[in-house]
Amino acid sequence: STIYRQGVLGRRPAVPADFAELERRARRASSTRAWAYVAGGAGEGRTMRRNREAFDRWAIVPRMASGAVDRDLTVELLGARHAAPLLLAPVGAGALMGTDSDVKIARAAAATGTAYVFSNQGCNPMEDCAAAMGDAARWFQLYWSKDEQLVDSLIARAEAIGAGALVVTLDTTVLGWRPQDLNLGSLPFSRGQGIAQYTSDPRFRDIAAERAGQPSPKPEVTLGAIRTLIAMTRNHPGRFWDNLRSPLPRASVETFLDIYSNPGLSWDHLATLRDRTRLPVVLKGILHPDDARRAFDLGADAVVVSNHGGRQVDNAVASLDALVSVREAVGPDATVLLDSGIRTGADVFTALALGANAVLLGRPYMYGLALAGQSGVEDVIRNVIAELDLTMALTGTRDIAAITRDLLVPAV
Ligand code: FNR
16 A cells, blocks of 8 residues: 555656556667567467466456455465565576666565575576575576586575575476577577576586586686686687677587586486475476376475466466466465466466465566666566555455455456
8 A cells, every 4th residue: 555655646656557568668678689588488479378368267356344454465485484475486687688687686576575586597696696685585496407416506506595495497498489589590698698507606617618628717717717718719719709709708608508408307307306405396387287296296395387478388378277277186285386477466366366375477577677677676576566465455355365266256
């Protein structure tokens, strides 16, 4: 109600309060290339559209005179209390939407009490993001590398920065078919965006150096490191000038492209997780009820029902529709999160009513970043939470547990 009051009293917010205008303005503020990558989806864009249409097929039924003056939006997830059932999804290559992207997002997350899932393809090392957050909740998202030692190294770093969970994303063993990016002929990674977690990793640096036939360069910019760098570039005839222009040695980018994911990822790999970390394990990208069952059988602590914001498989099932069958399959007590298509507080309400314990927000907060940096991200988060709070007031739900299926009907 504070936000509403400020709005009525004439405070001009950093970002538009509705998603359509937020998106329009973010698009105007972005380069064609950045917009293609961040806003784009797989194939014909059907999954992305369907994610939204799924919300339109449900209607909320308000309840009157409940006397619910104060609402409690907190939820417990994996043993920790969260201010609201909302987290920031891992988003790679954020530098496309603003410099020092992940550190700014980390600060906004801490300022609003929202957990931030650091992307394995982030643009700032996870240690820098964690340092910007104080004690606020952070999780780490892992892409399973072809190099098992790199997997362990990233897990060890996540533990060291106090991550509240290890989120393993399963749906991107290969990159989806993304015509917008293909037509422009460029991906952010080719310019070194999105590989900061790798270039800051000791194991990764060893691999990159070994492949270039050189000893591992030191992280500090010493004369020796510069010499090594120059020596490394000499091993790639014709690429010398590329390397001078590129912020990173070409060898790092190529190593990244070769090993960041393991297309052969199987449940056998995932079965080793329980012995490799003491962190709660969350499997992200689940859409089939059998996969959800399997995840919990394996000892996962939670799953994220997600189609990666419609970026991987075109014409895939809507995330919200998959949520219903996943919840049915795993029973009421399993922790099930959802993302893909959340735009408003009413969407959060709908997802919770259909069985999600909490949701993750993706593109909307990136658009806030594009428009107004840290405060833009904060405003987007606060707006979604404020609308959820008002929706709770108007449906007589005093706390998150009270948001149940009987408050929805199929929309006609
Ligand atoms: C993503 N997503 C993602 N997921 C992940 O596990 N690791 C990652 O590095 C990324 N990178 C990424 C980049 C960009 C630009 C986008 C838009 C998305 C997927 C993300 O975590 C989440 O699943 C979706 O963004 C949720 O959908 P909405 O909210 O964007 O519709």
